[in-house]
Amino acid sequence: MDPMNYIVLAAIVFTIGAVGVLVRRNAIIVFMCVELMLNACNLAFVAFARMHGGIEGQVIAFFVMVVAAAEVVVGLAIIMQIFRTRRSASIDDANLLKN
Amino acid sequence: MIPLSLSETTLPTVTTQAPDLDYWLLSPLLVVFAAGVIGVIVEAFVPAQRRYSIQTALAMVAVGVAFVLTLVQVGALPADSAGLTLAFATVVVDRPSLFFQGVILALALASLLLIAERRDGESAFTGQAAAVPGSEEERAHVLAGSQHTEVYPLVMFAVLGMQLFTAANDFLTMFIALEVMSLPLYLLCGLARRRRLFSQEAALKYFLLGAFSSAFFLFGIAMVYGYAGAVEFAAVRAAGSSGGLIDGGEPLLLIGIAMIGVGMLFKVGTVPFHNWKPDVYQGAPTPITALMASGTLVAAFGAMLRVFYVAFGTTVAQWRPMLWVVAILTMVVAAVIAVTQRDIKRLLAYSSVVHAGFILTAVVAANADGLTGAMFYLAAYGFTTVGAFAIVTLVRNPDNGAEAGDLTQWAGLGRTSPFLAASLGLFLLAFAGIPLTSGFIGKFAVFEAAVAAGATPLVVVGVLSSAVTAFFYVRIIVLMFFAEPAENAPRVLKPGILTGTTVGLGVAATLLLGILPGPVLEHVIPQPAAETSEAVAAEHTAADSLFAR
């Protein structure tokens, strides 16, 4: 098996995540799908790190996890704030701003 | 201080020593970072009443000091050197990065003035973000005069991110900088005092779409890492000319370029990655909109120029077609949509999208003139747009004190508030690119660079698009000066010292950069040698050769 298969897998998971962002309405799930995309990137980094024999890919993956954690805190705080105001976590309900 | 060099070998260097950093060169970043951290400590230990004055003073002094330090560093850069890298070539200190940082700091200072503006004790920010809009609790907080002074440390971190974004010399640092810049802005967008539902919605949209775009950016980095085996720009550049580590690995590079492009284009807000801009600009507190429209745009283009000119400087042919498509789409679609906008903030947002398209033509040029043209354009546009948003903060609905965004309300403002209307008129003329304003010279410089690079069709589209944009800028001027005042005429606040300074700064910069750009910028904008990018690239394999003097 060629190690590029990992990358193809990453691309597929990435796309599934992107589709999830587009089709789900619950803001929390949408955000979870973004996390799915980040995870796909991490898989690619780790696989490339092994291919090239350097550890940089793993370093980046580690940083990505930290960033994701920070992003989750901020994101969930924003979603909670919206929810408390509107009693809804649906991103479709948030469409006062348009045209 | 480590001179430019190619990356070390991938042989592990395990060490327990503290890294040897040049703190002097890092000082502009460190000052802003320190101000943010101290701001957080102030939040924890200082009583609420005294926080406002301490935080504003701290933030402004820090940004001012960082600005001065940046200027000093420009002077201290060795004349013959392309620039320096530090912290193991993860951060670069060269003239373009210092220029962008200086502009960002100046714009941040102007935005800070707006952020700090308070009228009768109320700022542009909500007193208590956790309170539900319209609730008793909110009312209690309004009566108690609560305020979120946490805004200042958040702004500091955002500014830090912008600075680092333009100075990053590898994709990892750049990604972190992108997040450091974005996260505080997501939060700040949701803190408007009035129309809080709009504001919260803006925060949600900006956050979700921003996270979505950084996922693309990250995937692009992964592909480039796969191609080059490293993420330093120098290594990517070298790999671009040598063909990468994997045989037949070119798709990796191409996908990487495209996806990194998506992340970048989202941040600068070009079509079709622009949708967030009007909504977020409209919903966010106007001082924050000013910061985003000026500082973030400068930072994003600064980073974009570095990525495309340095990291992908050897693979220009690969990315040019994609930017052509995006630039044309942007200039056409955004200009057309802007024609029927009815809200001033949305209009300025679309105008910002169109301007991003114009600057993109300079990126497409991929030559030294493109770099300097884009730099000039960004500085000019930044100051003008900060001034324009400062004016937006002054025009309020008579009944509830929210900003009067509806353009029909602006009718006849030229008679009731001539100075305000004249300033806005000047800014609009600058956006339209009328000579003797900074906008003309900027536009001329970027278009000229694009023509020189053989992108004349792009320039024709750009000039046509600028004619369409002139239409709606003129429409506002006509509305303000030639129309009868509207029935629901807005209340125009008297600009306080802070807002007044910002407007004045915008007017001064717009005129000065239009009438006397030469003496002002000759010493500020790095003057590239008249060589073509290829020639330069051949001479230096170093990372930032294009940024060479």
Add this chain to the structure above:
Amino acid sequence: MNIVPLQTTAAAIGGGETATFYILGSIVVLAALGVVFSRRAVYSALMMAVVMIGLAVFYGINEAPFLMVVQIVVYTGAVLMLFLFVLMLVGVSSSDSLVETIRGHRLLTAVIALCFLVPLVSGLSSIVAGEPVGLSAGVAAAGGSIPWLASEIIYRYVIAFEATGALLITAVLGALVLAHAVRTKKKRTQKQMSMDRIRSGHPTPLPGPGTYARHNAIDMPALLPDGSVSELSINPVLAARNPEDQHGVPEDMRYSIGAIPESGGRPDAQASNGDEQREDESSWTR
């Protein structure tokens, strides 16, 4: 780049790994699809956990033991649980429904996603990378993968590392700003509350709205035995929000707390379904 070709003791990709890849890869893809297409939000979160753990195994296979542990402990164990936490808090709502409300959105999504995926996958699968170099040489030179990783993170990428600090502070500050409500007045003790109740002249609970009325809607105040309206039963929250809501209340008895006296003008009292009346809640239903 000069990657020194060390002695390539690196494991060639064997049959075991291939088999694992296909089995686990299928599971990951299916679980990912599950995240996207589960009706219940909680199922999505659990599917996400499956994906993450699957990926953690892949990290392990790809010589990243440290990341494998971090992925399971931090990402799955902490971050994903935070998601679940918030999901529970928000509760299940109509937003979980998978019925598409924007016309043509599904179809466009499918088409565009294919247009995105097909070039991506065909581009990537045209590449043959060959045997991976592997990390064993470097690990051996560094004396373990963790020292190597650590020195990269806090030595070479020290700036990024420090910037991450800014990121985490931002996150904390953000959560604080958006979620933490500062009290505007001192919290009343139980003793104070009971004393107030006795002093108020109404030690017993107030009559519920609609108690003696024909309706038991909340905007219908209670009637006293003589048929007059009990002022005490008028809901102050509704009154504060919008006196108009009290259809059943005679005009002159409607509470009107009035607009929030902001110096800038009227408050922005746009649609708000919240019932955040923590302080006052007890006082009117006592």
Add this chain to the structure above:
Amino acid sequence: MTSTLAAGGYAATTAADGGVLSYAWLMIALPLLGAAVLLLGGKRTNAWGHWLAIAAALSSFVWAVLSLGQLLGRAPEERSVTVHVYQWIKVGTFDIDLSLLIDPLSMTFALLITGVGSLIHIYSVGYMAHDENRRRFFAYLNLFVAAMLVLVLADNYAVLFLGWEGVGLASYLLIGFWQHKPAAAVAAKKAFLINRVGDIGLLVSIMLLFTTFGTVTFHPVFESVDGAGRGLMTAVGLLLLLGACGKSAQLPLQAWLLDAMEGPTPVSALIHAATMVTAGVYLIVRSGPIFEAAPTAQLVVTIVGAATLLAGAIIGCAKDDIKKALAGSTMSQIGYMTLAAGLGPIGYAAAIAHLVTHGFFKAGLFLGAGSVMHAMNDEVDMRRYGGLRTVMPVTFATFGVGYLAIIGVPFLSGWWTKEGIIQAAFDSGGLTGQILGWVTVLGAGLTAFYMSRIMFLTFFGTKRWAKDANPHESPAVMTVPMIILAIGSAALGAVLVVNYTLANFLAPVVGAPAHEFDLVHMLTSPYSLAALVLMIVGVAYAWVRYANDKVPVTAPKGNFITVAAREELYGNAINEGLFMRPGQQLTRATVAFDDHGVDGVVTGIARSVRAASENLRLTQTGFARSYALTMLFGAAVVVVTTLGVNLA
């Protein structure tokens, strides 16, 4: 075509060596200062503001005269002087100085602008006496003069463009000066937008020049024109022509000029007759070497000029609004100049000479029209005038002189310069020359007709005034400038043309005249005789039609030509069949083209952009998911483009 110019004065540009010329920038600075004082000074300057503005314009004129004196003191080949003011733009290799070029061509314009400009300033004191915003009006006038001087004194295309936009802005402010009139605001916007279309041409051509030659300064560009490709030069030439068309109201960008008459009449006189609208002609003459390197572009210039000449004249025949009729005439006369400028070196001097005399008599005519309107309570419909010659003798006399000059009565200004253009057109040779020549001759006849129509409707015939009209002669502050302009209209032509005084003066820039001055030939050539005959026919026909009592007060159904045709029907059927009906159709078509054609295209484009905009803004649905979808779409586009272009 050999470049006669490069060998002439261009190589010999010298820097100013002290004296008046070194301070040539004062010509611009003085009116600019005036405008600044008036605009920033606010109401405090109301009392004396207009006198300050006049002083600024006059001192600028004086400085121009002094500069001319010093210029004439130099040898003819040393009359190109560069005055460096400061370095304007330096961004990268993009380096432009704000420098002035003082040479015979620019000085001719400077004198015209400041001279006529000063007179119109003075006139405006009376005309705007009752306007509460008079101070602002004068500030804008000063601003305009400054911008126009920047345009003509620039020594490179970028500074020229600065002036170009500046006059556009000032014109915009002045057309919309009476903001309370919605028509004025609309006209101002229209003028601004159509001019922007022209500006695109100018801007793109400047960029092409810069990329090709690395500079936009006139002399270096012209010197290296020969080395550039003909295709490129044709493109540059056509783009420059587009710019010229916008500013000079030439087809197809003429639509704004008639609407611009909504502005105060002094504005129409100064900007839309004497100076700004001639900027296009200046641009073409100044860019002579470029056009000479591009014969195709030159041919297009002459065609545009000829078409506008006829179209403007026909529009002039059809309008009842006195100012709009004069505006049609302006279009037509500038068509003459454009045609001449397109002929190359043999036409340049003729174009400039006609431009100068036209500046005088058309400004005089407009001021006269303003005087009449002033007397008639701002009535502009000529059908409500009539018989004014006795009530307003001075206006009648000065208007009359301008009238005689423009229709080409021998030995008055217009005759000298128009003959020059007719001669140049026939001299250019070939079939093209013949066609162009006969167009100019035909134009002379049309000019005589529509100008006589204006003259007779206004000053002759019966009084058809509105009930409350109480016409009176204008005050001296208005009549004196009119008298001075009338003197110029009478005599200037002879001064400029006899012995080719102006042509010889301009020779270092535009090349020496092709042949000796020969008055006898001018008088006896068949073409000038033909023009003379056509002129007399035109006047006579107008006399029959309009100098009598039969003019209805309201325009009859359709337009007046319908009636004319109906009357002719009884008298002369052949005449009707052969001339009237086609003429009528042509007139209708031309007027319709002006009213709907180009206008229609402009409004049509505006409408479709608006419609597209309304549709496109619906993509901003407010749904974050839709935005994400667009982003994924963008990502797909970007990936496909990048992969497709590079791997396909």
